[in-house]
Amino acid sequence: MSLYMKTSVDIQNLPYTDAVIHEIQRSMDLTPTAVPHKMLHDTEFNNYLIPKGTIILPLLSSVLSDPKLWKNPDHFDPNNFLDEEGQFKKNDAFVVFGMGKRACLGEALARVELFIFFTSLLQHFTFKATQAPEELETTPLICSFGRVPLSYECFAVRRA
DSSP states (O other), rough: HHHHHHHHHHHHHHHHHHHHHHHHHHHHOOOBOOOEEEOSSSSSETTTEEOTTOOEEOOOHHHTTTTTTTTSSSSSSSGGGGGSSSOOOOOOOOOOOOOGGOOOOTTTHHHHHHHHHHHHHHHHHEEEEEGOOOOOOOOOETTTTTTEEOOOOEEEEEEE
């Protein structure tokens, strides 16, 4: 069995872990914009005319933090990716790799690598906070480039 196939099985058996990884990506807003696009013909969007030849820069951040698309967009919540039975559910508003024809070509590989990296850390280390969880500020900083997660200190203790 290839590593990819084994990892796919593991991902299906660990829906909460998969949801946490997706929520990390959604909330950290690593790439707030997609690559520039050029309008191929005159287009009307929300009662605005966008002329042919106009360069547009899609703002992915607006989708990743839209309260119409996420239960609690300004807070870290893995339940954004879980159904009522606790199983992983896809959300079409999860556009961290872009969308359509110009979506990231390495998305499938990146998803598998993120899962392997994240679960390997959890298997080999116990993470301990330096302060009580209720004292942690989890609201990201919002700047002109997008949402920036705050830095935290923790202890990583190797498991025996």
